[in-house]
Amino acid sequence: MPRSFVRPRARIGRSALALAGSLALVASGSFAANAAPTFDNSTNNSSKKLRTAVTVEKVVGHLTALDAIAEANENTRASGTEGFSASVDYIVGKLTAAGYSPTVQSFLFPFFAELSPAVLEQSTPDDVSYGAEDVATMTFSGAGDVSGAIRTVDTTGTASAAGTSGCEATDFAGFTAGSIALVQRGGCTFAIKAANAEAAGATAVIIFNTGVGGNTAAVAGTLGAPDLVGIPVVGASFAAGNDLLGEGVTGRVAVDTISENRETYNVIAETGTGDPDNVVMVGAHLDSVLAGPGINDNGTGSAGILAVAEGMAKVRTANKVRFAWWGAEEEGLLGAEYYVADLVEKDELDRVGLYLNFDMIGSPNFGRFVYDGDNSAFPVGPDAAAGPEGSGQIEQDFHDYFASVGLASGETAFSGRSDYGPFIAEGVPAGGLFTGAEGIKTPEQAALFGGVAGAPYDACYHAACDDTNNLSIEALDQLSDAVAHLTLTYASSTFAVNGAGTPVKGKGKKDRFEGNPLGGGTESGGGLHPEHDHDHEVADR
Known part of the structure; x- marks a missing residue:
C-alpha cells in the first residue's frame, strides 16, 4: 500500500x-x-x-x-495515499460482485505533498519573518530546516526579465558551501538553478521574482519531478529577495514536504x-x-x-x-x-x-x-x-x-x-x-x-x-x-459518431x-x- x-x-x-x-x-x-x-x-x-x-x-x-x-x-483519496488505494479496492469489489473481471493497471507517478507552509526568515542584519505573500514552497522541493549565511548569486536584484542568475555552474564560483543560495528568476528552469546551487554546496535555495511585468509576488513554481533536488527550495517575492541581498545577511529556510515517486492505479472493466x-x-x-x-x-x-x-x-x-x-x-x-x-x-x-x-x-x-x-x-x-x-x-x-x-x-x-x-x-x-x-x-x-x-x-x-x-x-x-x-x-x-456498425433505425433529425x-x-x-x-x-x- x-x-x-x-x-x-x-x-x-x-x-x-x-x-x-x-x-x-x-x-x-x-x-x-x-x-x-x-x-x-x-x-x-x-x-x-x-x-x-x-x-x-x-x-x-x-x-x-x-x-x-x-x-x-x-x-483524502488522492493518488498515492491509502485513501486512493481503498477507493480502488471498493470499485474493484463492486465490479466483481456485478460479474465483471476488472483489471488494475499500475503505474508510477511523481507524488508531492506540502505538510506545512514554507518558512523564510532573516536573522541579520534585521530580524524579519516573511509571510505567505512573500514565500512559497517549490513543488518537488526537498525537505529540511536550515539556517546560515545567505549568499547572493549573479544578481543585483534589479527588475529584469533577462537575467540568468544561477543558470550556469560558473555562477557559483567562490560560493561558500553550507550557505543558502539567493538567485533571481529568469533564463532557465527552476530545477537547473536549484541543482547548480546544490552541486555548489548550498543547503537551501531561494528563487525570487523578476519584478517585471507584474511578476512581483512569491514565485509559485515546480522543479518538475521528485529527486532532482534534495535540498529545500522556495520561491520568494521580488521585495523579499531584494531585502535579503547584500553582505552579512543570515537567515533560515524551512520546508516540510514529501517528494517521491509512488505507485497508483487505473481500474478497467468491460x-x-x-x-x-x-x-x-x-x-x-x-x-x-x-x-x-x-x-x-x-x-x-x-x-x-x-x-x-x-x-x-x-x-x-x-x-x-x-x-x-x-x-x-x-x-x-x-x-x-x-x-x-x-x-x-x-x-x-x-x-x-x-x-x-x-x-x-x-x-x-x-x-x-x-x-x-x-x-x-x-x-x-x-x-x-x-x-x-x-x-x-x-x-x-x-x-x-x-x-x-x-x-x-x-x-x-x-x-x-x-x-x-x-x-x-x-x-x-x-x-x-x-x-x-x-x-x-x-x-x-x-x-x-x-x-x-x-x-x-x-x-x-x-x-x-x-x-x-x-x-x-x-x-x-x-x-x-x-x-x-x-x-x-x-x-x-x-454509426452517427464514427461510421462504424449500422445506423439506428428510425433515428432522424x-x-x-x-x-x-x-x-x-x-x-x-x-x-x-x-x-x-x-x-x-x-x-x-
Missing part, C-alpha cells in the same frame, strides 16, 4: 443530516424518475430500463462509501459482449486532491459510471463497452495519459471508437453543461481544444437527450483539461458532461437550471468541504440518467436540439485545474 502522510484533519466528522434529508426526498418520490423498481435482475437493454436501474440512491450509496474511505484516511474493434469507453477520475475527500470532484463521475456498469452487467451489447476509473488525474491527467500511451504502443488505440468523460456531475449550484465538441460556442484557442471528427455528434446526442426529457442544457469549453484530453490528442472522438466547478453561475444560467446567480457552481471545489454535503441530488439524478442513456445508445451503435440556449455556457470545462499549466511554472520566463 502506498505510504500515507500525517497532516491536520480539515474536518473531524461528517454531518449526515443534509444527505439523509436528500435521500428522504428520493424515498418519498420527489425524484419520481428513479423511484420505480430497480430492475437489478433485468438485462436493462433499453434506455428506460437502464435509467430505472441506475437509481440516484445507488449513486449516492457509492458516494457515501467513498466519503467514509476518505474520512478514515486523513480526509462488457463480455460487443465488437472489440469498436470499443465505447466511459471514464471518470477516481482520485481527489490532497486537500479533501473529492466527493463531487470526482466521486460523482466515478459513482455514476459504476452504477451504469452495474446496471449493464447483463446487457448484450453490439459494441464492447469499457469502463475506466483513472488515477492521478489531479496530478496532470497521468492515469489517462499512461493508458492511452500504452494502447498506442500496443497498436490498439484504433479499436476505441469513442470516449465519454464524466468529471463532476453533482455540483451543488449546478448547470447541465455538455462538452462543446464541435467548437461552436468556444472556438479553438488557448482554452479550447479542437474536437476530433465525431465529437460534435456526441455533443448533439447529449443535447438531444436532455431536450427529450424537457431539460435545458448548455455548453462547456472543450478544454482537454480532464481525462478526455489524451484521447482527443490522438484523434479519438470524445464528449461528456460537467456541472461546474469554481466558475460563477450567471443570472441566465440560474433562470434555466435554478440555483444561485453570482455564486460558484461548487464553492467546495478542491477543498476539504467537498464531502457528501456538497452535492445536488437533483443534478446527480438527471446526469446519471444521461450517462446511462448515452452509454447504452453507443453500446448499440456508434426531427425534434433535434438546436443551438446553445446559454450563448456560451461555462469556460472552465472541468477537470484539471489551470494551476497545473500556469501558476506552477517549470521554466523562468
Whole structure:
C-alpha cells in the first residue's frame, strides 16, 4: 500500500443530516424518475430500463462509501495515499460482485505533498519573518530546516526579465558551501538553478521574482519531478529577495514536504459482449486532491459510471463497452495519459471508437453543461481544444437527450483539461458532461437550471468541504440518467459518431436540439485545474 502522510484533519466528522434529508426526498418520490423498481435482475437493454436501474440512491450509496474511505484516511483519496488505494479496492469489489473481471493497471507517478507552509526568515542584519505573500514552497522541493549565511548569486536584484542568475555552474564560483543560495528568476528552469546551487554546496535555495511585468509576488513554481533536488527550495517575492541581498545577511529556510515517486492505479472493466474493434469507453477520475475527500470532484463521475456498469452487467451489447476509473488525474491527467500511451504502443488505440468523460456531475449550484465538441460556442484557442471528427455528434446526442426529457442544457469549453484530453490528442472522438466547478453561475444560467446567480457552481471545489454535503441530488439524478442513456445508445451503435456498425433505425433529425440556449455556457470545462499549466511554472520566463 502506498505510504500515507500525517497532516491536520480539515474536518473531524461528517454531518449526515443534509444527505439523509436528500435521500428522504428520493424515498418519498420527489425524484419520481428513479423511484420505480430497480430492475437489478433485468438485462436493462433499453434506455428506460437502464435509467430505472441506475437509481440516484445507488449513486449516492457509492458516494457515501467513498466519503467514509476518505474520512478514515486523513480526509483524502488522492493518488498515492491509502485513501486512493481503498477507493480502488471498493470499485474493484463492486465490479466483481456485478460479474465483471476488472483489471488494475499500475503505474508510477511523481507524488508531492506540502505538510506545512514554507518558512523564510532573516536573522541579520534585521530580524524579519516573511509571510505567505512573500514565500512559497517549490513543488518537488526537498525537505529540511536550515539556517546560515545567505549568499547572493549573479544578481543585483534589479527588475529584469533577462537575467540568468544561477543558470550556469560558473555562477557559483567562490560560493561558500553550507550557505543558502539567493538567485533571481529568469533564463532557465527552476530545477537547473536549484541543482547548480546544490552541486555548489548550498543547503537551501531561494528563487525570487523578476519584478517585471507584474511578476512581483512569491514565485509559485515546480522543479518538475521528485529527486532532482534534495535540498529545500522556495520561491520568494521580488521585495523579499531584494531585502535579503547584500553582505552579512543570515537567515533560515524551512520546508516540510514529501517528494517521491509512488505507485497508483487505473481500474478497467468491460462488457463480455460487443465488437472489440469498436470499443465505447466511459471514464471518470477516481482520485481527489490532497486537500479533501473529492466527493463531487470526482466521486460523482466515478459513482455514476459504476452504477451504469452495474446496471449493464447483463446487457448484450453490439459494441464492447469499457469502463475506466483513472488515477492521478489531479496530478496532470497521468492515469489517462499512461493508458492511452500504452494502447498506442500496443497498436490498439484504433479499436476505441469513442470516449465519454464524466468529471463532476453533482455540483451543488449546478448547470447541465455538455462538452462543446464541435467548437461552436468556444472556438479553438488557448482554452479550447479542437474536437476530433465525431465529437460534435456526441455533443448533439447529449443535447438531444436532455431536450427529450424537457431539460435545458448548455455548453462547456472543450478544454482537454480532464481525462478526455489524451484521447482527443490522438484523434479519438470524445464528449461528456460537467456541472461546474469554481466558475460563477450567471443570472441566465440560474433562470434555466435554478440555483444561485453570482455564486460558484461548487464553492467546495478542491477543498476539504467537498464531502457528501456538497452535492445536488437533483443534478446527480438527471446526469446519471444521461450517462446511462448515452452509454447504452453507443453500446448499440456508434454509426452517427464514427461510421462504424449500422445506423439506428428510425433515428432522424426531427425534434433535434438546436443551438446553445446559454450563448456560451461555462469556460472552465472541468477537470484539471489551470494551476497545473500556469501558476506552477517549470521554466523562468
